[in-house]
Amino acid sequence: xxxxxxxxxxxxxxxxxxxxxxxxxxxxxxxxxxxxxxxxxxxxxxxxxxxxxxxxxxxxxxxxxxxxxxxxxxxxxxxxxxxxxxxxxxxxxxxxxxxxxxxxxxxxxxxxxxxxxxxxxxxxxxxxxxxxxxxxxxxxxxxxxxxxxxxxxxxxxxxxxx
Amino acid sequence: xxxxxxxxxxxxxxxxxxxxxxxxxxxxxxxxxxxxxxxxxxxxxxxxxxxxxxxxxxxxxxxxxxxxxxxxxxxxxxxxxxxxxxxxxxxxxxxxxxxxxxxxxxxxxxxxxxxxxxxxxxxxxxxxxxxxxxxxxxxxxxxxxxxxxxxxxxxxxxxxxx
DNA sequence: GGCAAATCGATGACGTGTCAACGAACCGCT
DNA sequence: AGCGGTTCGTTGACACGTCATCGATTTGCC
Numbered sequence: 335x336x337x338x339x340x341x342x343x344x345x346x347x348x349x350x351x352x353x354x355x356x357x358x359x360x361x362x363x364x365x366x367x368x369x370x371x372x373x374x375x376x377x378x379x380x381x382x383x384x385x386x387x388x389x390x391x392x393x394x395x396x397x398x399x400x401x402x403x404x405x406x407x408x409x410x411x412x413x414x415x416x417x418x419x420x421x422x423x424x425x426x427x428x429x430x431x432x433x434x435x436x437x438x439x440x441x442x443x444x445x446x447x448x449x450x451x452x453x454x455x456x457x458x459x460x461x462x463x464x465x466x467x468x469x470x471x472x473x474x475x476x477x478x479x480x481x482x483x484x485x486x487x488x489x490x491x492x493x494x495x496x
Numbered sequence: 497x498x499x500x501x502x503x504x505x506x507x508x509x510x511x512x513x514x515x516x517x518x519x520x521x522x523x524x525x526x527x528x529x530x531x532x533x534x535x536x537x538x539x540x541x542x543x544x545x546x547x548x549x550x551x552x553x554x555x556x557x558x559x560x561x562x563x564x565x566x567x568x569x570x571x572x573x574x575x576x577x578x579x580x581x582x583x584x585x586x587x588x589x590x591x592x593x594x595x596x597x598x599x600x601x602x603x604x605x606x607x608x609x610x611x612x613x614x615x616x617x618x619x620x621x622x623x624x625x626x627x628x629x630x631x632x633x634x635x636x637x638x639x640x641x642x643x644x645x646x647x648x649x650x651x652x653x654x655x656x657x658x
Numbered sequence: 659g660g661c662a663a664a665t666c667g668a669t670g671a672c673g674t675g676t677c678a679a680c681g682a683a684c685c686g687c688t
Numbered sequence: 689a690g691c692g693g694t695t696c697g698t699t700g701a702c703a704c705g706t707c708a709t710c711g712a713t714t715t716g717c718c
Contacts, residue, residue: 338612345623348631351638356518357564358645376704395666402519407705409668414703431666431713450500461507463640469510471633476513478625483520538674557696569675571698576673593683593696665714676703684695 359459366455371448376411378452381420381437381445390437393426397435420444521621528617533610538573540614543582543599543607552599555588559597582606 341349364375373381383400384390392400398408412435415421420441426432437445464472503511526537535543545562546552554562560570574597577583582603588594599607626634 336612338615339619340615341618341623344628344631344635348626348635348638349618349623351635351642354564355638355641355645358642361564362645374704393666398667402516402523404706405667406669406707410705413668426666429666429714433667450498453500453502456503456511457501459645460641461503461511463644464510464637466506468633468637469506471630472637473506473510473513475626475630475634476510476517479517479622480513480520482625483517483524483621536674555696560697566676567697568677568699572674572676575698588696591684591696595697660718661716662718663714663716666712667710668712669708669710671707671709673706674704677701678699679701680697680699682696682698685693687692688690 362459363452363455367448367452370451371444373444373448377415377420378445378448380408380411380415380435381441382449384421384435384437385442385445390442391424391434394423394433394435415441524621525614525617529610529614532613533606535606535610539577539582540607540610542570542573542577542597543603544611546583546597546599547604547607552604553586553596556585556595556597577603 360375367373367375367378371378379401380397383397384392394408394412395405397403398405401408403411412421412423416423419438422436422438424434424436426434461469522537529535529537529540533540541563542559545559546554556570556574557567559565560567563570565573574583574585578585581600584598584600586596586598588596623631
């Protein structure tokens with residue numbers, strides 16, 4: 335019994351479009367970002383999240399959760415960013431296991447000078463191409479999907495089982 | 497003159513939602529795919545594109561272009577898939593430089609048994625969560641963005657300049 | 659207090675993607 | 689036919705992500 339409900343024409347169009355947009359948008363934004371600011375998207379996201387905190391500092395675990403990254407990935411990536419002088423690691427006061435990621439002046443400088451161009455690129459290639467209605471629809475739809483996928487769970491879920 | 501037009505609340509909601517959905521949806525679909533079919537998303541896409549051709553064969557260049565992959569990436573990936581017996585390489589009749597990727601019976605078997613589950617997952621986590629209006633909006637919006645980014649161009653664009 | 663279980667972050671091995679470079683073949687022009 | 693420029697696909701080195709594992713600590717429970 336092949337009861338598979340394949341995608342109809344409209345669904346297929348949406349799905350293929352989504353995947354294609356996903357790929358092209360990523361390539362282009364990454365390209366402009368490295369070219370204009372010497373940062374990867376990963377770098378940008380780390381710096382961005384850090385700069386949104388009052389102190390420019392976050393517990394490693396907290397940062398990983400916000401970004402939906404594994405701690406391992408973040409740890410590796412921070413090692414590289416640290417070598418470039420964008421962030422530093424500090425001991426965590428209230429938990430001797432933990433470490434705190436801190437934005438360096440150079441890091442803050444980097445994100446602040448990269449942000450305007452990046453936002454402009456996001457506008458140029460996505461936001462400004464949509465109608466207000468579409469913006470709202472996209473916001474609604476994506477959040478619904480995220481909620482359904484359990485947006486709060488950290489990423490490397492060891493399957494809490496049932 | 498900091499004339500940067502930052503994202504307003506709605507735009508920000510759409511942009512963050514998109515990125516979060518992108519990440520979570522990918523993780524979940526990849527997880528189910530490996531678990532249920534022993535395939536990565538990359539494997540699935542390669543097999544899927546191949547199986548959509550009448551002969552189950554495509555010029556390497558052609559496949560790379562369709563997938564928006566670099567030839568290098570595809571070549572590396574095919575080497576691995578070939579070792580697993582999912583595809584083979586054949587010489588190209590009308591161009592001695594080229595090679596043709598061919599779906600093996602095992603490869604066809606793999607995609608055919610993986611497809612129903614994958615489509616079901618796409619429905620469960622995305623398509624079936626959207627209203628018909630949203631489906632159409634998503635289709636329209638993504639295609640517009642893709643067109644604007646020059647959807648036809650192969651990926652490693654050596655900037656045709658101007 | 660004391661002990662098992664869980665959490666935190668780092669690390670090494672490995673799979674995968676990117677980039678630059680290459681040889682081979684094709685194309686267009688003379 | 690010959691020659692330069694281009695395209696095809698492969699390869700090796702390197703950057704990045706994942707997974708399993710580890711030591712150190714914290715937490716929960718008795």
